[in-house]
Amino acid sequence: MVVVGADVHKRTHTFVAVDEVGRQAGQRTVEATTAGHAQALRWARERFPGQDLTWAVEDCRHLSARLERDLLSAGQKVVRVPPKMMAEQRRVARTRGKSDPIDALAVARAFLREPSLPVASHDEISREAKLLVDRREALVGTRTRTINSLLWRVHELDPAHAPKERSLDKAKHQQTLRAWLLTVRGIVAELALDELDDVIALTVRIKELQRRIGALARRHAPSLLAMPGCGELSAAKLLGESAGVTRFKSEAAFARHAGIAPIPVWSGSTAGRVRMTRSGNRQLNAAIHRIAITQARMPGTLGRAYYEKKLAEGKSKTEALRCLKRRLARVAFHHLTTDHHNRHHAALPAAA
Numbered sequence: 001m002v003v004v005g006a007d008v009h010k011r012t013h014t015f016v017a018v019d020e021v022g023r024q025a026g027q028r029t030v031e032a033t034t035a036g037h038a039q040a041l042r043w044a045r046e047r048f049p050g051q052d053l054t055w056a057v058e059d060c061r062h063l064s065a066r067l068e069r070d071l072l073s074a075g076q077k078v079v080r081v082p083p084k085m086m087a088e089q090r091r092v093a094r095t096r097g098k099s100d101p102i103d104a105l106a107v108a109r110a111f112l113r114e115p116s117l118p119v120a121s122h123d124e125i126s127r128e129a130k131l132l133v134d135r136r137e138a139l140v141g142t143r144t145r146t147i148n149s150l151l152w153r154v155h156e157l158d159p160a161h162a163p164k165e166r167s168l169d170k171a172k173h174q175q176t177l178r179a180w181l182l183t184v185r186g187i188v189a190e191l192a193l194d195e196l197d198d199v200i201a202l203t204v205r206i207k208e209l210q211r212r213i214g215a216l217a218r219r220h221a222p223s224l225l226a227m228p229g230c231g232e233l234s235a236a237k238l239l240g241e242s243a244g245v246t247r248f249k250s251e252a253a254f255a256r257h258a259g260i261a262p263i264p265v266w267s268g269s270t271a272g273r274v275r276m277t278r279s280g281n282r283q284l285n286a287a288i289h290r291i292a293i294t295q296a297r298m299p300g301t302l303g304r305a306y307y308e309k310k311l312a313e314g315k316s317k318t319e320a321l322r323c324l325k326r327r328l329a330r331v332a333f334h335h336l337t338t339d340h341h342n343r344h345h346a347a348l349p350a351a352a
Contacts, residue, residue: 002051004044005081005108007100008032008063014100015040017048018108027101032063037070056081056111057120058103068120078120084279085110118257121244125220125343130240132216133233136209143169143202146195153192157184174200220343224335228301229294237287238332245336255329258284262322275322285325288332292325303328 002025007014010032017026028043030036044053055071057064059080071078090098090106111117147168154162154177161180167173174196181193214232217225217239224235248254255261259280266273295303303324310320 001054002044002048003054003056003108003111004040005104005106005111006055006057006064006067007103007107008058008060008067009100010063012100013037013040013067014104015044016101016104016108017044018105018112020112022109022112024105027104029100032067034066034070037067041071041074041076053077054079054111056107058083058086058107072120079111079117080120081107081110081117082279085114089113116249116253118247118249118253121247123244125216126240126243128240129213129216129220129236130243132209132213133236133240136206136213136233139202139206139209143199143206146198146202150192150195150199153188153195156188157186157192168199169203169206171200171203174203221336221339223338223342224332227291227331227335228298228303229291230332234287234290237283238336239339241281241284241287242336245333245340248333251330251333254333255326257281258288258329260285260288260325260329262326288325288328291332292321292328295328296321296324 001020002017003020004015004017007016012029013032013036014029015027016024019025026043026047028040030040053076055076055078057068057071057078057080059082064080068078068080086103086106089110090102093102093106093109095102095105150168151162161177163173163177168177178193178196178200181189181196210233213236217232217235221235221239224230224238225232230238242248242254245254248257252261256277257280259277259282261277262274263277264273265275292303295301296307298304306327307320307324310323311317315323
């Protein structure tokens with residue numbers, strides 16, 4: 001087996017190949033283009049003919065996405081190595097310093113130490129969900145910053161006309177504020193009106209994206225949407241961030257990837273104590289956290305009953321919520337798997 005570690009950058013990718021015991025066996029740097037990726041693939045096949053190749057890519061989504069797609073399209077096995085894992089491997093290595101080859105070598109050796117890392121997959125539906133959700137969140141962030149600036153200008157003009165807290169995402173409050181600003185003279189009112197127009201335009205785009213996300217979630221994740229506390233945005237977030245649920249060998253691997261599987265933190269008389277890991281995919285973690293918080297507040301749900309059971313066992317609210325999140329990770333994994341299989345069977349041609 002040969003593992004090819006990749007250190008990815010905007011203009012170049014550096015690859016370092018290692019054997020099954022981590023000894024460096026080759027190195028190549030190519031341009032970060034589809035043609036460059038093809039050169040790297042030819043180099044690996046010619047340098048290691050007949051060998052089982054695994055490409056370990058540092059998980060930098062915006063930098064590694066094209067490389068992953070090109071390798072997967074060529075039938076290669078690709079695994080994503082978290083940057084934290086790569087950094088830890090580089091820290092304990094005998095080779096000091098930092099360079100692209102050193103980082104690529106650390107990525108390859110990190111995979112050898114953790115061969116159970118989930119493989120990457122080429123799932124267009126999850127990719128569409130992720131791109132739409134990420135775009136909406138970016139626009140929401142821009143709108144929030146614009147609203148904050150606008151509110152300071154309104155405060156400078158007249159604090160009495162400040163809109164209600166968290167109300168400027170609604171058309172009624174936007175138009176009320178706009179009607180007043182049109183009656184005020186001066187540069188501050190002019191800039192405030194310009195920012196309000198930006199907020200109105202952003203709100204229209206955010207709502208359009210939300211409609212598209214909702215339609216995608218209803219079409220491709222109906223089982224997940226049936227889960228109490230899981231709305232369309234959370235369902236799309238889980239679908240997009242999982243990046244193809246079949247790449248996880250079990251629900252435990254999914255929970256570990258999401259940073260929800262507990263890790264031991266005990267010694268001596270504290271045997272059995274655990275805490276939540278601070279690593280993993282924080283977007284997946286946040287989505288399941290929102291579902292857990294919602295279920296813990298919803299009377300009559302299985303999540304609320306499980307949460308109260310853990311409290312009755314003497315666990316703190318934080319510990320009980322951690323247990324609930326771990327349970328919900330299992331449930332979400334099974335719903336994602338069900339939706340995936342339903343899509344797959346629906347796509348199969350009907351028997352003659």
